[in-house]
Amino acid sequence: MPRIITYSVQTTETVKNILKNKLKMSERFIRKLKLNEKITCDSKYLKINNIVESGNVLTIDLNFEEESENIDSINMPLDILYEDDWLIVINKPANMVVHPSVLHRDDSLANAVKYYLDSKNEKIKMRFVNRLDRDTTGIVVFAKSEYIQESLAMQMQEGKLxxxxxxxxxxxxxxxxxxxxxxxxxxxxxxxxxxxxxxxxxxxxxxxxxxxxxxxxxxxxxxxxxxxxxxxxxxxxxxxxxxxxxxxxxxxxxxxxxxxxYKMIFIHPITNEKMEFISEIPDDMKKIIKNE
The missing domain is CATH 3.30.2350.10 (Pseudouridine synthase)
Structure with a gap:
């Protein structure tokens, strides 16, 4: 699925200023867009120091052919709370690590997500926004784009997530x-x-x-x-x-x-909507609460 964002220019300024200050992209990611000629206006490639004017529309292609190497694709149950073109919100069970390790080569959440994406023929690198301990249950967010991961990480740093x-x-x-x-x-x-x-x-x-x-x-x-x-x-x-x-x-x-x-709240990097997700308390904890 093409992952493309557009930006309507409001004032005369450089492309880099828009990417850095308006779209909150990191210097490293801006360089990546530049090297891969991912920024266009009226179907013409732009350099980051080009000046654009009010009324121009920038098109930024966020598609990169990439895969997570050394992560096996394993068919395991995946409890998806929400999914769109940019991210997946997952309800992680107990006894599952997020990333593979020496002791967990083929039973991690990453293995399950890799299988799910492969089944949809999506070549996406493993980018989890947050991590949970193996035996902690609940919400884990997977970013389908490096830009989404960076944006949500910034919200975390700023206390907005x-x-x-x-x-x-x-x-x-x-x-x-x-x-x-x-x-x-x-x-x-x-x-x-x-x-x-x-x-x-x-x-x-x-x-x-x-x-x-x-x-x-x-x-x-x-x-x-x-x-x-x-x-x-x-x-x-x-x-x-x-x-x-x-x-x-x-x-x-x-x-x-x-x-x-239990809950995660953030602003969607693409739509600017407030997103709120809840994962109900699992049965093993409910049992303790009910047997009070």
């Missing part, structure tokens, strides 16, 4: 608050993270929704996106996630950390 989670924590917590504690990788460990003064800034906002059986259902919104941020922050205030055997304790109630990427 909202990621809301649901988690069940150990103990009774009341009200809500903000955890503003830096996080870094634990010395001697590839995986573990910890709160440390010399870590990267990490901010987590939370609100308790329900208390039950010495546990609490909590709404969490991330201001930053550090690895294991929710898990580390909740442990730091004495309330590790139920079932989190990495930062807390195993649980007979659930076979994983009780963490779900």
């Amino acid at each position: 909202v990621k809301e989670y649901r988690t069940i924590i150990e103990g009774i917590l009341e009200g809500g608050g903000t955890i503003d504690k830096p996080i870094k990788r634990q010395e001697g460990s590839i995986m573990l993270r910890e709160v440390a003064e010399d870590g990267e800034r990490a901010v987590t906002h939370y609100e308790v929704l329900q208390n039950m059986n010495n546990m609490s259902l909590v709404k969490v919104i991330l201001e930053t996106g550090r690895t294991h941020q929710i898990r580390v922050h909740m442990k730091s205030i004495g309330h590790p996630l139920v079932g989190d055997d990495l930062y807390g304790n195993k649980s007979e109630l659930i076979g994983r950390q009780a963490l779900h990427a």
